[in-house]
Amino acid sequence: MTKIAIFASGSGSNAENIITNFRNNDHISVEHIFCNRPDAYVIKRAKYLDIPCTIFDKVDLYQSNNILSALNNLNIDYVVLAGFLWLVPNNLVEQFPNRIINIHPALLPNYGGKGMYGMNVHKAIIENKETESGITIHFVNNKYDEGNIIFQAKCSLNDKDTPESLAEKIHKLEQKHFPAVIQQIIEK
Numbered sequence: 346m347t348k349i350a351i352f353a354s355g356s357g358s359n360a361e362n363i364i365t366n367f368r369n370n371d372h373i374s375v376e377h378i379f380c381n382r383p384d385a386y387v388i389k390r391a392k393y394l395d396i397p398c399t400i401f402d403k404v405d406l407y408q409s410n411n412i413l414s415a416l417n418n419l420n421i422d423y424v425v426l427a428g429f430l431w432l433v434p435n436n437l438v439e440q441f442p443n444r445i446i447n448i449h450p451a452l453l454p455n456y457g458g459k460g461m462y463g464m465n466v467h468k469a470i471i472e473n474k475e476t477e478s479g480i481t482i483h484f485v486n487n488k489y490d491e492g493n494i495i496f497q498a499k500c501s502l503n504d505k506d507t508p509e510s511l512a513e514k515i516h517k518l519e520q521k522h523f524p525a526v527i528q529q530i531i532e533k
Contacts, residue, residue, distance in 0.1 A: 347531050348376045350421045352429040357387025359427035364394050366524035433485050445485035450515045453481040457490030467508035480518045482526045496526045
């Protein structure tokens, strides 16, 4: 059984999608959610979905081996970032080479980096009058959004699109592709 831990900071819609997609899988299991915001809705989703959840802070992640130890104790094989906004520290990147997977709401290398997440990305894309956007699923390294690209999916934009309408298009791409790409990576 391949075990996944999900790191999330927000509502958890991608986390829920991943959990439900692997719920009855005989080879892949979501074992745990790690969350860095005690008020994040993903915590309620974890409870509803009966997935254990650990809430942690910057000291746990950056100044100790608490999170790394927890992952090792759970025998986690892959870490999936589903709306996790902090930079992953070197100790995790080194422990899980090419086994930390992130999704970004734009076509990297454009619109990536620190502070480029969620509506910040969508607003920038609309302001720049781009004709397409999409999602990028990539491996995580020790820099924001610079790991090797695994998969991209595109959507077209027109002059009537708003950051909100673009967010809806991106969400549909995330829901459609993220679990399938995770499964392909694991089954390689």
